[in-house]
Amino acid sequence: MAEQLGLFDARWLQPATARDRGSSGRGSSSAWPDAAAPPLRVRESRRARRLTLRVLPPHTLELVVPRGARAADVAAFVHQHRRWIERARREIAAHYALAQERLPTRIALRSIDQSWSVRYESQPQARPRVRMLGDVLEVRTRDAERRGAEGALRSWLCDQASYHLAPWVLREAALVGRRPSRVQVRLQRTRWGSCSNSGTLSLNAALMFLTPAVVRYLLIHELCHLISLNHSRRFWAAVERYEPHYEALDRQLTDAWADIPLWAHPDARRR
Numbered sequence: 001m002a003e004q005l006g007l008f009d010a011r012w013l014q015p016a017t018a019r020d021r022g023s024s025g026r027g028s029s030s031a032w033p034d035a036a037a038p039p040l041r042v043r044e045s046r047r048a049r050r051l052t053l054r055v056l057p058p059h060t061l062e063l064v065v066p067r068g069a070r071a072a073d074v075a076a077f078v079h080q081h082r083r084w085i086e087r088a089r090r091e092i093a094a095h096y097a098l099a100q101e102r103l104p105t106r107i108a109l110r111s112i113d114q115s116w117s118v119r120y121e122s123q124p125q126a127r128p129r130v131r132m133l134g135d136v137l138e139v140r141t142r143d144a145e146r147r148g149a150e151g152a153l154r155s156w157l158c159d160q161a162s163y164h165l166a167p168w169v170l171r172e173a174a175l176v177g178r179r180p181s182r183v184q185v186r187l188q189r190t191r192w193g194s195c196s197n198s199g200t201l202s203l204n205a206a207l208m209f210l211t212p213a214v215v216r217y218l219l220i221h222e223l224c225h226l227i228s229l230n231h232s233r234r235f236w237a238a239v240e241r242y243e244p245h246y247e248a249l250d251r252q253l254t255d256a257w258a259d260i261p262l263w264a265h266p267d268a269r270r271r
């Protein structure tokens with residue numbers, strides 16, 4: 001019997017630790033190697049009457065062993081169900097990879113010429129958050145599946161955008177000679193920016209992914225709406241005064257939707 005276990009990774013048959021027997025059934029959220037298929041976790045149960053295999057969402061494959069079960073019986077059971085186990089491992093790994101591929105390993109904000117490599121860490125019970133440590137962005141999530149990572153990154157992006165775009169608007173406003181009554185920054189799906197008739201400028205936080213020249217053009221464009229709310233000849237004449245290359249930049253702005261990474265889309269959702 002023993003050699004049949006050779007079909008599987010040896011660690012499959014290591015007993016679960018005390019911590020892994022928590023009531024949640026999900027065990028510790030310590031990092032599970034991204035590329036590998038999940039190991040089979042073995043849990044000894046006082047109550048269980050028979051050997052049971054099950055998938056614990058999101059990514060744990062568990063073998064429940066009644067207390068006192070003979071090692072030979074466990075090995076035979078695993079061997080008998082090896083196809084099921086292999087299939088489950090593959091499915092779990094594929095599902096996990098799909099969830100991960102959206103998450104960035106590198107983020108570049110061209111508008112401010114900064115980039116970071118992204119590091120993920122999980123900590124049970126912790127609130128998801130993003131920290132900047134030099135050129136590293138540390139994203140903390142509750143579990144190794146990194147749930148909440150995209151949301152935390154989007155909040156971070158909005159913070160960065162508010163921090164950098166608000167003073168930038170004021171600098172360009174001094175040039176145009178009109179001041180918005182208010183500036184708001186958030187992720188928007190269909191617009192890079194807008195200007196209300198009460199003088200509020202709304203800016204899309206995703207502008208941070210664009211080049212400084214394109215961002216500046218958008219700011220000039222919206223500020224010129226404080227001179228003329230529509231796209232009249234008078235409006236474009238004002239834009240041209242502050243940005244002679246406005247036509248090319250406007251085209252670049254239209255094309256730039258493709259530059260927004262998936263995680264930064266405002267309606268992005270994990271699965």
Ligand SMILES: [Zn+2]
Binds near residue numbers: 221225231
């Ligand atoms: Zn406009």
